[in-house]
Amino acid sequence: MELGDAAALLLAACAACLMVFWEWKRRQRTSKLPPGPTFLELLGYLLQAWNKGVLQILWKVREKYGPVFMANFGMRQVVFFCDSDSVREALVDQGEEFSGRARMDSVDRFFHGHGVVMANGERWKQLRRFSASTLRNFGMGKKSIEERIQEESQYLVEEMGKNKGSPFDPSLAITHSIANIICSIVFGNRFDYKDQNFLNLMGSINNLFLDMSKISTLFYEMFPRIMPYIPGPHNQAHKHYKALHDFILERMRINQQSLDPSCPRDFIDSFLVRMEEEKQNPQSEFSTRNLVDTAIQLFFGGTETTSSTLRFGLLLLMKYPEVQDKVHEEIDHVIGRTHSPAMNDRGRMPYTNAVIHEIQRLANILPIGVPHKVTCDTHFRGYLLPKDTDVYMILGILLQDPKYFKDPKSFHPEHFLDEEGHFKRNDSFLPFGTGKRVCLGKSLALMELFLMLTTILQRFTLKSPKEPQEIDLTPKVNELGIVPPNYELYALPREEGLHDSA
Template identity: 40%
Template sequence: VARSLPSQWSKQYGPVMTVHLGPWCIVVLSGYKAVKEALVDQADEFTDRPPVPFFDRVQRGYGLAISNGERWRQLRRFTLSTLRDFGMGRKRMEQWTLEESRHLLESLRETKSTPFNPTFFLSHATANVICALVFGERFSYDDVNFLRLLQIMQAERRLESSPWGQLYNFFPKLMDHLPGPHHTVFNQLEELKAFITEKIHQHEETLNPDNPRDYIDCFLIRINQEKDLAESEFIYENMTATVLDLFMAGTDSTSSTIRYAFMLLIKHPDIQEHMQKEIESVLGQHRAPQMEDRKSLPYTDAVIHEVQRYMDFAPLSVPHYATKNISFRDYNIPKGTMIIPMLHSVLRDEDQWEDAWAFNPVNFLNQNGNFKKNPAFLPFSAGKRACVGESLARMELLLFLVSIVQHFHLSTPGGPSSLDIKPELSSFVKVPAQYQLVVTPR
C-alpha cells in the first residue's frame, strides 16, 4: 500500500469508505479510532470472515483461520487453552525457544562470515518452535524433507500476495481453468497436508490419553470424547486444517519479521550498535536472554516493536465480513459486505505516532529512555480475531533477535546502501526482498 493511498482516501472520504473491487463491495476502515471501534468496541458484530476463494481452495472451510460461527468459537477456545497448557507465552516455551536459539546460533556460526540468504535459517528456527507445540518435536537444519515443506510455505505466501493470487480471489472459476503458478502451489500444499496427516497417524498409534504430548494429542483425545456428538466440530478435517493454520502462521510471520529486522539494523548501523551496547551491558557476552530481561532492555524492546510497526506485515489485515446488517458510526453496512480494517493505516496513523513514516525506535521511548506503550500498536490485529499466537511471536522475536545481535555483527556485502527495504511483494502480507547476509562473530 503506497504511503499516500489510505491517508489521502481517509482525508477525502473519511475513515469509513466503500470500495468496489471486481465482484466485491468492500468497506474499508482507516485509522486507529475507526479500526479499534469496530474490532474491539463492536467486536461481536465484526468477528466473521468472508469466503475468500484462495483460502477456501486450500482449507475448504475447515480450520480456525477462516471459519465462522460455532466452528470458529469451539476451535479458537480449544486452541488457545491447549497452547497455553503446553507453555505458549510461559517458561516452558521460553526454554524451548532458547534451545532452538542455540541451534540457530550454531548454524549461523557455520557460515564463517561468508554471505548467505537467511530466509530458510530463520524459517527453520521459527517452524521448530511451533512444531514443539503442535507435533512435540523439532527437525534438524539438515533435514531436506523439512526444508521442502518450508519452501512450499514460502511459495504459498508469495502466491497469495502476488497478482496471480489476487486474480484467483476475483475469478476463481476462470483461474481454475487457466494455466499459471497457482496450480503448482495448490498441488504442493497437498504435500504439506499429507505431512500433517502422516504426523496425525503417528500420534494415533502412540497416543496415551492420560499423558498428551502436544496439540495433536489433545485434539485426538477431544475427537474421541465427542465422537457420538453429531454437532461436534472436533473432526479430522478441522484438526488437519487447524494444524496447517498454526504451522504456516507460526512459521512465516515471525521469520519474515526477523529477516526484515536484520535489513533495518544493517540499514541503520547506529541503531544496531546501540542495541549491542545495551544487550552487552545487561547480559554480557555469554548469558542467554530471558523474557524477564525485557524490562532491562528498553531500547532493544523499542527497536523490536518499531520493526513490527514499520514492516506492517499484514497491511490490510485478514478481511472481516458482515453476516448480518451492521450499524457503525451512523452508517449501515449491509449483510454480505467484506470489511477491511486497514492495519496499515493504524500503524501509520499520524495522530498516534510521533514519527509515523520513518523507522525510529523513539516511537516507543519516553523522554527518559524508558519503553512507552502505544495503543495503536496492532500488528497482530485486535479483538476476538486477534492472532492466537501473539504471545509466542513476541517471545520468539525478543529471544531470537537479542541472541543474534548479542553474538554477531550484521552486514551485507554491498553495504547498507545496497539494501532496498521495500517489500518484494505487498498484498495480503508483505514479503521482504531477498538479500545476502553476513554474520560476523563479535
Template identity: 40%
Template sequence: MIFQALFECLDPSGWLLLGFAALMLTDVLRNWRPSTFPPGPLALPFLGNVFTGMDYKSVENFTKEYGPVCSLRQGSERIVFISTYRMFKEALINQLDSFVDRPVVPLFDEMFKGLGIGASNGYPWKKHRRFINTHLRYFGEGQQSLENYIKVECGFLCEAFKEEQGKPFNPQYRITNAVGNIISSVEFGHRFEYSDVNFRRFIELDNEAILNSGSPFAQLYNTFPSLFKYLPGPHQKVLANYREIENFLRAEVQKHQEQWNPDLPRDFIDVYLAEIDKLKEDPEAGFNIESLVVTTLDLLEAGTETSSTTLRWALVYMMHYPDIQKKVQTEIDNVIGQSRQPALSDRPDMPYTEAVIYETQRMGNIVPLGFPRMASKEVTLGGYTLPKGTMMVTNLTSVLFDQNEWETPNTFNPQHFLDSEGRIRRRDAFLPFSAGKRACLGEHLARMELFLFFTALLQRFTFAAVPGEMPSLEGVQGFTNSPEQFRIIATPR
C-alpha cells in the same frame, strides 16, 4: 403492438445489443450503492473495481480520496476498507462483537474450507479458539516451557550462523526453520533439523503461496473463482502448493494416529485426537481429521511466517542503522553479558532492545491489510451502514503510520516506544497483531520469540551488509510484507 413492432424491426445483432443493455441495466440496479453505504470509486458493470490494486499502497491511495471508511466492488461483492487508528478502534474495539466472522475468500477456502481457527465461524470457531488457548498453554508450560524451547532453538540458530565463518549468506531459511521449530515442537512433539529436506520444502511452498496470494491474478480468482479456476496464473501455484502442504501435514497426522495413546498425550495433535473422540456426539463443534489438518496449518503458518519475517526485517534495519545496533549490543552487554543466554526475565531491564523490536514490527508492517473480516450483523461505522455479511478489510498500515499517533511515522525511530526516562512507553496505535476477538492467538508466543531470537543474535554477532548489496527497505508485497532476498555478513563478537 409495441413489442411486436420491436420484434419485427430487430435483426439478431440488434437483439444481442438489446440483451447486453438489459444485462448492464440489471447489473447497475442490483449493485447500486445506497447513499448510506461507504463511498468509493466508480465501478465497471459486471467487473466492479477489479483493476484497482488491492495491495496496501493502492488501498492507502484511494482511502486518501474517499476517507477512512470507503469501499470497492469486486464483481458483485462490496468490500469496505477502514483506515486510521480512530476508525480501527471504533470497529474492532468499541464494537467488539460486530466483526467476529470471516468471509469466504475463494483462494484460501480451497485449502481451509471454512475449518480450523482462522476461517471458521460461530460455534466451531468458539470451540476451537477455547481449545487452542487451553492446550497451547498446556504444552508450552506444563511439560517444557516455551521459553526453553526458544532458548534451545536460539543456540541452534546461532551455531548455524557461526558456521558461515563471517562469509556472506542468505539467512531466510535458517530463521524461518528456527522460528517454525517452536510451534512444530508444540504441534508435532519434535523440531526439524535445518538440513531436513521435507521441512525445507514445506517452508519454500508456504513462502511461495503467501507471496503469490497477493498477486493480481489471486484477486481475480477471488472475484471470479469459477472462471479463473481453469485459467493459468500465480493463483494455480498457490493452490498446488497448498495441496502439497496438505499432504505433508496429513502424513504427520497419520503417524500420530498410528502411535496414539490417549493416556499419554505427547503434543497438540495427540490432544486434538482425544478431543475428536470426546466430542464425537457433538459434530457441530467441528472436531474431525479434516479440521485437525487445517488447524495444524493455521498454527504452523501463524506461528512461523510473521515472526520469521519480523526477524528478517530486524536484520535489515540493523544493517541500515549500525548505531542503533551498537546501542542494543551495549544494553545486552550491560544486562546479560556474554556468559549466558538471554532470558525473558531480562526483558524488563532492556527497554531499548524492546523498543527496537517494536519499531521493527511497526515499520516492517508485516500484515498490512490483515485477514478480511465480515459484519456479523448490521453495523453503523463512521456514519455509514454496513449490512450483515459485508466484507471488511482493516488497513493496518494506516494505523501503524497514522500521522496523528506517531511523531515521525515514516522514520525508523525506537524513541516512539520510550518515555523521557528511557522506559517502555505503551502506544495505543501499536497493533501489529490486530485487535478484537479475531486478534492473533499467538501474540504472546511471538513476543517471546522476537525478544529471545533477536537478543541472542545480537549478543553473538554484529551484522553488516555485503559491500554493494545493502538490502532495500521497500518490501515485497504478498499476503505479508516481507524484505527482498538479501545476503548478510554475521561477524562473531
C-alpha cells in the same frame, strides 16, 4: 469502420451502460453504507495497483473518502477501516458483531471454512477455545515455551556461526528456527535443519506465502469464477497446500498409532483425544478435516510472518548500524555475554523493545490483514452494514499513520520511546489485530522476536557486503503480503570475556 470494429464498439458501449446502471442501482440499495469509489473508479485504482501496490492505492482512497469507506469487489460489497479509532470501535467495542471471518475465495478453495482461522459460528467458537487452551497447556506464554525458544535460538546462532565470517543468506536458518518452535508444539519435536522432509515442508510454506501475497490473489477475490482459468501464481498455490495437507495427515496417522490419551504429547494428540471424547456428539467440530486444517493454519501463521519480520529486522540493523550499536550496548549492560536472554530481561531493555516494535511496524508483513465480516445487521458510525458484509482492517495504514508516528516511512525506534527513554505503547500499533479474532500466536511471536534477536546480537555483529547507504529495503513482494528482499550478511563474532552485569 469495419463491421467487426463496430460490433466491438457497440458491445463495449452496452457493457459500460450496464455497469453504470448496475452501479446506480447498487447505490440506491446501499445508501446506508459508507461512501466509496464507483466501479469504474475502483477499476482505475486496481490498474494502478500493478505498479504502485495495493496499500498505496488504499491510501489514495482514504484521502478522498475518509478512514471508513466501501468498495465493490466483484459482486461483494467490502467495507475498509483505515485508522485505529475505527478498528478499535469495531473489533473491541462491537467485537461480537465484527467477529465473523469473511469468505476468501483464494483461500476457501483449500479450507472450505474449516480450521480455526477460517471458521465461523459454532465451529470457530469450539476450535478457538480448544486451540487457545491447548496452546497454553503446551507452554504458550509460559516458561516451557520460553525454554524451547532459548534452545532453538542457540541452534540458530550455531548455524549462523558455521559460516566463519563469510557472507551468507540467513533466510533458511531463520525460517527453520521459527518453524521448529511451532513444530515442537504441534508435532512434539523439532527437526534438524538438514532433514529433507522438513526442507520440503519449509519450501511449501514459503512458496504458498509468496504466491498468496501477489496481486493476482486480489483479482481472484474479485473474479473467483474466472481466475482459475487464467494462468498465474494464484493457481500454483493448491499444490503447496496439498503438500502441507499430506504432511500433517501423515503426522496425524503416526500419532494415532502411539497415542496415550492420559498423556498427550502435542497439539495433534490433544485434538485426537478430543475427537474420541466427542465422537458421539453430532454437534462436535472435532473432525479429521478440522484437525488437519487447523494444524496447517497454525503452522503457516506461526512460521512465515515471524520469520519474515526477523529477516527484515536483520536487514534494518545493517542499514542502521548506529541502532545495532545501541542494542549491543543494552544487551551488554542488562544481560551480558554469557547468560541466555530471557523474557524477564525485556522490561529492563526499553531501547531493544522499541527497536523490535519498530521492525514489526516497518516490516508490515500482512498490510491488508485477514478480513472479517459482520455477523448480523450492524449499525456503525451512522451507517448500516448488512449481515455478512466483508470488512477489511487495513493494518498497514495503521502502522504508517502520521497521526501516531512522527516519521512513518523511516526506521525510528523513538516512535516507541518517551522523552526519558522509557518504552511507550502506541495505539496505532496493531500488527496482530485486536478483539475476539486477535492472532492466536501473538504472545509466541513476541517471545520469538525478542529472544532470537537478542541472542543473535549477543553473539554477533551483523554487517552487509554493501555499504549501509546502498542497502535496498525494497520488498521482493509488496502487495497483499510483504516478502523481504533476499540479501547476504556477515555474522562477525563479538569479543568474548565481558562479564554479566550485576
